[in-house]
Amino acid sequence: MLATRQPLLRRFWYPVLPASSLEEGPQPFTLLGQRLVIWRQDDGQYAALEDRCAHRSAALSKGWVDKGAIVCPYHGWAYDLKGVCLRIPQRPDSGPSKQPVVKSFACSERYGYVWVALDDPLAPIPDWAEEGDPAYRRIDQFYEPWNCASFRLMENSFDNAHIHFVHRNTFGDINDPNPPQPTIERDELSFVARSDVPVFNTEEQKRNLRDDSPVTIRHIAATWYLPFLRRLHIRYPSGLEHIIITAATPVADDACQVVQFCFRNDTEADAPAANIIAFDRRVTAEDKEVLEATDHDVPMDMNSGIEKHMPSDQPGLLMRRMLLELLARHGETEQTRHYHHAA
Numbered sequence: 145m146l147a148t149r150q151p152l153l154r155r156f157w158y159p160v161l162p163a164s165s166l167e168e169g170p171q172p173f174t175l176l177g178q179r180l181v182i183w184r185q186d187d188g189q190y191a192a193l194e195d196r197c198a199h200r201s202a203a204l205s206k207g208w209v210d211k212g213a214i215v216c217p218y219h220g221w222a223y224d225l226k227g228v229c230l231r232i233p234q235r236p237d238s239g240p241s242k243q244p245v246v247k248s249f250a251c252s253e254r255y256g257y258v259w260v261a262l263d264d265p266l267a268p269i270p271d272w273a274e275e276g277d278p279a280y281r282r283i284d285q286f287y288e289p290w291n292c293a294s295f296r297l298m299e300n301s302f303d304n305a306h307i308h309f310v311h312r313n314t315f316g317d318i319n320d321p322n323p324p325q326p327t328i329e330r331d332e333l334s335f336v337a338r339s340d341v342p343v344f345n346t347e348e349q350k351r352n353l354r355d356d357s358p359v360t361i362r363h364i365a366a367t368w369y370l371p372f373l374r375r376l377h378i379r380y381p382s383g384l385e386h387i388i389i390t391a392a393t394p395v396a397d398d399a400c401q402v403v404q405f406c407f408r409n410d411t412e413a414d415a416p417a418a419n420i421i422a423f424d425r426r427v428t429a430e431d432k433e434v435l436e437a438t439d440h441d442v443p444m445d446m447n448s449g450i451e452k453h454m455p456s457d458q459p460g461l462l463m464r465r466m467l468l469e470l471l472a473r474h475g476e477t478e479q480t481r482h483y484h485h486a487a
């Protein structure tokens with residue numbers, strides 16, 4: 145599947161930028177091949193427009209915000225958040241354009257990030273109750289580009305078999321390669337996979353988890369939000385909860401922006417955020433190394449024979465099935481260079 149060629153994928157919310165980055169002015173971001181300029185208005189509203197001035201195509205992201213409008217750096221045309229041209233400095237009497245002249249997109253702030261949907265979203269941004277709950281803290285972990293398909297990272301999150309190979313140097317046990325099968329409950333646009341996974345408790349993790357046992361169990365409830373968002377809720381035997389939110393925001397067919405933050409029900413005195421990030425950093429780097437060496441055009445058709453499967457691939461196979469079903473419901477077929485789907 146080539147993500148930029150599936151219009152359906154434009155109908156979801158994706159986190160694109162840390163909201164704090166807009167304090168420095170308008171920022172560019174490319175979402176599913178669409179170049180955007182994102183900015184924050186004086187009244188606190190967030191805006192996303194096509195990053196192309198209607199006059200001579202200059203990048204609005206190189207401009208600035210003035211009186212609630214984004215100003216093009218080339219000749220100063222100013223646009224509001226709907227793309228209406230409010231002012232043309234060379235024609236002071238012209239008044240605002242009757243219609244928007246630059247395309248605008250839905251834009252909103254949640255969890256400290258700016259989210260964008262290119263077309264009418266099929267589902268809201270998920271509500272996670274930990275946000276704002278004093279029993280939990282939110283730790284921003286990663287915001288970085290990866291050279292792999294968004295789907296590869298999503299599938300990896302639900303693939304318990306990779307833990308014991310990819311993460312053999314951090315918490316996996318290469319001598320125990322066959323992971324427990326999760327039980328999966330599906331909805332229309334999401335599923336939850338539950339499993340209990342025994343893992344090594346490294347010295348570093350003993351401190352982060354405040355648990356001295358050599359082996360611990362991760363009670364996992366992993367939620368996939370179609371297409372490229374997941375919530376990994378890990379509960380340890382001590383009652384500690386480590387809830388990782390990861391988005392693989394699609395930039396291009398072969399590139400995504402990884403946005404990751406976590407919630408914890410302990411305190412900075414129990415485990416400093418820097419140590420928690422350091423462990424997750426090492427684990428994530430192990431995934432990145434492998435995933436960047438995969439084919440970005442993931443075949444969704446499980447019977448194509450292009451990729452073979454094993455029983456532990458069940459969550460990833462369900463992800464393919466749900467994506468194909470949704471495409472079909474919207475009259476779309478999978479776009480790929482591997483094979484041709486009859487419409």
Ligand code: FES
Pocket residue numbers: 197198199200201202216217218219220221
């Ligand atoms: S190109 Fe933007 S005002 Fe001329």
Ligand SMILES: [Fe+2]
Pocket residue numbers: 300306307310311427431
């Ligand atoms: Fe992993």
